[in-house]
Amino acid sequence: MTQASMDAPQSSVAELAKRASAASRQLAKLSNERRSEILTKAANAIEQNAERILDSNIRDCRAAEATVAAGQMSPSVFARLKLSTRGVEEMAARVRDVARLPDPLGRCLAATELDQNLVLYRETCPLGVIGIVFEARPDVVPQVAALALKSGNAVLLKGGSEAIHTNEALVEIWRDCLESFPSVPPESVALLQTRVDVMELLKLERDVDLIIPRGSRELVEFVAQNSRIPVLGHGEGICHVYVDRAAHVEKAIKITLDSKTQYPAACNAVETLLVHQEIAAEFLPRAALELTRAAVELRACPKTLALLKRQEVVQAEEADWGMEYSDLILSIKIVPNLDDAIAHIRRYGSRHTETIVTEDAEAAKKFMEEIDAAGVFHNASTRFADGFRYGLGAELGISTGKFHARGPVGLEGLTTYKYKLFGNGQTVAEYSSGARHFTHRILPQ
Amino acid sequence: MTQASMDAPQSSVAELAKRASAASRQLAKLSNERRSEILTKAANAIEQNAERILDSNIRDCRAAEATVAAGQMSPSVFARLKLSTRGVEEMAARVRDVARLPDPLGRCLAATELDQNLVLYRETCPLGVIGIVFEARPDVVPQVAALALKSGNAVLLKGGSEAIHTNEALVEIWRDCLESFPSVPPESVALLQTRVDVMELLKLERDVDLIIPRGSRELVEFVAQNSRIPVLGHGEGICHVYVDRAAHVEKAIKITLDSKTQYPAACNAVETLLVHQEIAAEFLPRAALELTRAAVELRACPKTLALLKRQEVVQAEEADWGMEYSDLILSIKIVPNLDDAIAHIRRYGSRHTETIVTEDAEAAKKFMEEIDAAGVFHNASTRFADGFRYGLGAELGISTGKFHARGPVGLEGLTTYKYKLFGNGQTVAEYSSGARHFTHRILPQ
Numbered sequence: 098m099t100q101a102s103m104d105a106p107q108s109s110v111a112e113l114a115k116r117a118s119a120a121s122r123q124l125a126k127l128s129n130e131r132r133s134e135i136l137t138k139a140a141n142a143i144e145q146n147a148e149r150i151l152d153s154n155i156r157d158c159r160a161a162e163a164t165v166a167a168g169q170m171s172p173s174v175f176a177r178l179k180l181s182t183r184g185v186e187e188m189a190a191r192v193r194d195v196a197r198l199p200d201p202l203g204r205c206l207a208a209t210e211l212d213q214n215l216v217l218y219r220e221t222c223p224l225g226v227i228g229i230v231f232e233a234r235p236d237v238v239p240q241v242a243a244l245a246l247k248s249g250n251a252v253l254l255k256g257g258s259e260a261i262h263t264n265e266a267l268v269e270i271w272r273d274c275l276e277s278f279p280s281v282p283p284e285s286v287a288l289l290q291t292r293v294d295v296m297e298l299l300k301l302e303r304d305v306d307l308i309i310p311r312g313s314r315e316l317v318e319f320v321a322q323n324s325r326i327p328v329l330g331h332g333e334g335i336c337h338v339y340v341d342r343a344a345h346v347e348k349a350i351k352i353t354l355d356s357k358t359q360y361p362a363a364c365n366a367v368e369t370l371l372v373h374q375e376i377a378a379e380f381l382p383r384a385a386l387e388l389t390r391a392a393v394e395l396r397a398c399p400k401t402l403a404l405l406k407r408q409e410v411v412q413a414e415e416a417d418w419g420m421e422y423s424d425l426i427l428s429i430k431i432v433p434n435l436d437d438a439i440a441h442i443r444r445y446g447s448r449h450t451e452t453i454v455t456e457d458a459e460a461a462k463k464f465m466e467e468i469d470a471a472g473v474f475h476n477a478s479t480r481f482a483d484g485f486r487y488g489l490g491a492e493l494g495i496s497t498g499k500f501h502a503r504g505p506v507g508l509e510g511l512t513t514y515k516y517k518l519f520g521n522g523q524t525v526a527e528y529s530s531g532a533r534h535f536t537h538r539i540l541p542q
Numbered sequence: 543m544t545q546a547s548m549d550a551p552q553s554s555v556a557e558l559a560k561r562a563s564a565a566s567r568q569l570a571k572l573s574n575e576r577r578s579e580i581l582t583k584a585a586n587a588i589e590q591n592a593e594r595i596l597d598s599n600i601r602d603c604r605a606a607e608a609t610v611a612a613g614q615m616s617p618s619v620f621a622r623l624k625l626s627t628r629g630v631e632e633m634a635a636r637v638r639d640v641a642r643l644p645d646p647l648g649r650c651l652a653a654t655e656l657d658q659n660l661v662l663y664r665e666t667c668p669l670g671v672i673g674i675v676f677e678a679r680p681d682v683v684p685q686v687a688a689l690a691l692k693s694g695n696a697v698l699l700k701g702g703s704e705a706i707h708t709n710e711a712l713v714e715i716w717r718d719c720l721e722s723f724p725s726v727p728p729e730s731v732a733l734l735q736t737r738v739d740v741m742e743l744l745k746l747e748r749d750v751d752l753i754i755p756r757g758s759r760e761l762v763e764f765v766a767q768n769s770r771i772p773v774l775g776h777g778e779g780i781c782h783v784y785v786d787r788a789a790h791v792e793k794a795i796k797i798t799l800d801s802k803t804q805y806p807a808a809c810n811a812v813e814t815l816l817v818h819q820e821i822a823a824e825f826l827p828r829a830a831l832e833l834t835r836a837a838v839e840l841r842a843c844p845k846t847l848a849l850l851k852r853q854e855v856v857q858a859e860e861a862d863w864g865m866e867y868s869d870l871i872l873s874i875k876i877v878p879n880l881d882d883a884i885a886h887i888r889r890y891g892s893r894h895t896e897t898i899v900t901e902d903a904e905a906a907k908k909f910m911e912e913i914d915a916a917g918v919f920h921n922a923s924t925r926f927a928d929g930f931r932y933g934l935g936a937e938l939g940i941s942t943g944k945f946h947a948r949g950p951v952g953l954e955g956l957t958t959y960k961y962k963l964f965g966n967g968q969t970v971a972e973y974s975s976g977a978r979h980f981t982h983r984i985l986p987q
Contacts, residue, residue, distance in 0.1 A: 478969045516948075516949045522792070
């Protein structure tokens with residue numbers, strides 16, 4: 098490689114990825130104790146450098162204020178950019194949480210004696226290099242760095258340009274901390290700078306093992322369409338609450354309200370309420386009243402409109418059934434039966450999280466078997482679909498794909514496995530010829 | 543949709559996929575007993591229709607003979623196309639093998655009590671619709687249909703055009719068999735006809751959950767590049783045997799010979815032999831002699847050439863280190879130490895299967911930790927990397943990707959999981975407010 102090409106900006110990401118890949122091989126060798134020690138030290142470093150982080154954040158916020166004033170940044174994006182002292186403490190606390198999680202590596206998933214002195218193990222190991230592309234929210238940096246290192250992976254981060262100084266400060270603190278451990282290359286964590294960098298990252302199939310886009314649906318779509326590296330992310334969260342004819346009405350109201358209003362911007366918030374026709378007259382007027390009190394805009398099917406004629410409800414259009422409002426808006430549809438509810442969800446749902454409210458165990462069983470989604474809930478709010486609530490200890494994101502990891506993804510999503518076979522000189526010819534026979538005895542793990 | 547567009551051929555695959563998707567929802571509801579019963583009946587039907595299958599195969603073979611004569615089909619492809627009575631019996635036997643496998647569905651992967659009366663289960667379930675694109679070998683049809691149905695999935699098959707009559711006969715026999723079960727839609731198994739059909743299949747993201755290409759590297763590449771549906775397949779098998787300085791020479795010779803000659807066309811055959819310089823003089827002349835006797839062409843590094851100067855060895859070129867010969871050809875390189883062997887494998891290996899031959903447990907441990915491949919073997923032939931030999935009962939293929947399934951993929955590769963949450967009206971607001979607390983108690987499975 099010539100000096101000119103080394104200096105060229107388009108080669109820098111490839112170079113960072115190559116170094117991260119080399120670093121990941123060192124990380125894979127560290128014990129869990131050492132990985133946790135690094136995280137604890139990083140958490141301390143974040144606290145000790147709180148002022149530096151906040152100063153950088155003030156620079157970003159000042160620049161962003163002008164953008165907000167010009168109407169080019171929404172106040173909610175600005176709010177997520179802005180860090181407080183409390184926010185920095187929270188960052189450190191989350192890193193310590195990850196340090197305390199059980200070791201995700203070297204777990205034996207299966208062990209089989211193929212024959213005497215020929216034993217096969219399936220064991221978890223790191224993926225290698227993780228690329229994360231995210232928007233705003235600088236707290237993603239320590240969170241993702243912690244998850245990646247805990248699972249023996251190197252990480253390349255690209256945050257939003259509006260948080261560039263905060264992200265740089267955070268990554269520098271991590272790298273300084275890594276440098277104090279002799280066997281841990283600081284190249285394990287690196288920050289990419291520009292959108293051009295992202296385009297290059299997406300092409301580095303050989304050195305980057307996984308891309309995680311965290312942000313808008315457009316970002317996730319863009320990444321998926323422009324990379325052949327596996328992508329872990331969710332497109333949409335079009336979740337449903339189905340109130341069955343055998344529903345307990347109080348529970349149904351509670352669950353609907355929580356699913357819609359507890360945090361409407363979340364992907365696990367409900368977008369469409371489906372109601373069995375036999376319970377609609379009893380349930381819907383009360384539910385609508387509570388929802389309207391909670392400032393939820395209702396968009397309903399004609400039957401619902403007829404039932405709620407005195408209340409403030411607008412007619413739903415076809416497009417409403419496939420819409421992720423991410424806001425205090427709820428579409429409502431009365432269905433003739435459970436099968437029609439299932440059919441509606443199949444047609445419009447995004448395979449994220451679906452809830453049935455019913456006291457009929459058979460109906461619940463049918464719903465939970467037949468709905469194809471990452472989460473199928475009985476008598477619980479859709480908002481429970483979350484890594485912390487599931488007890489995973491940390492969450493990388495929620496996957497609506499069916500591959501590798503589905504639903505809330507924790508540390509396990511950053512690992513794969515390898516088969517280790519321990520032999521004594523065995524050849525396949527001995528077994529094909531019939532001279533030896535496989536025992537295939539499952540061993541206790 | 544107008545009548546004209548419904549009749550257009552480009553809609554037919556979409557229609558087949560939609561029906562397969564509907565069928566898959568019925569399949570998902572069947573008990574393991576019923577799924578196994580269907581497979582047993584299909585195996586019987588294959589035997590009862592042996593003559594019909596063989597007649598169709600004769601038609602395909604007659605057409606193929608002309609192609610072979612014209613030099614447009616290799617004799618090995620022709621050999622794989624041709625079926626014997628014994629071959630049909632084998633097909634039925636393999637279907638019965640799959641019928642006997644343990645149920646891959648409804649397995650509880652994890653159970654957590656989130657709180658009193660709020661319990662989360664992670665449970666295996668079918669993927670939905672599997673698309674298989676394969677070349678020649680009509681025995682793929684019953685094998686894949688059996689694996690798909692056993693795991694509750696529908697399947698769309700596209701075989702090579704040279705086997706069209708055989709494949710049609712086989713799919714008809716399966717569908718006739720399925721029709722005799724009232725709750726099992728015959729649309730669960732369908733055959734695509736043309737290359738245009740394949741292009742359409744690759745675009746059906748909503749209805750097709752997984753594509754498995756079985757055939758040449760070109761086929762796998764083509765599928766991966768033309769579809770956003772997840773693909774399970776392996777590109778290349780560039781496997782290495784590394785003979786460490788502490789190797790037992792007899793074992794090293796046995797393992798090298800078996801890895802290369804037991805079935806050289808297989809993806810798990812060795813392509814490059816790496817030899818520690820301290821054992822080269824003792825090991826290589828004897829190994830080379832045995833390999834040459836077994837008609838293996840040797841392509842070696844200069845140091846090896848110097849050592850084997852009286853034997854028939856040609857000099858390896860740079861391209862040899864990255865080549866999957868799939869033939870009786872082996873490249874040989876002397877390396878200064880274990881680290882260089884690992885570095886060579888990292889650079890040229892395809893992450894399939896790598897073997898170290900050594901009596902030094904530390905060297906073995908280092909190799910098995912640091913090599914990033916689906917299989918890392920100690921003192922065993924690379925040819926063991928196979929679903930049957932691993933005891934998976936059946937093999938769909940070998941994955942060199944790190945996602946979802948790695949290495950030999952059995953029934954489990956056709957399943958995903960869903961989270962089932964059973965509650966009693968709980969809301970997230972109760973937990974955020976601190977009124978209730980998660981217990982996150984791991985339950986015995």
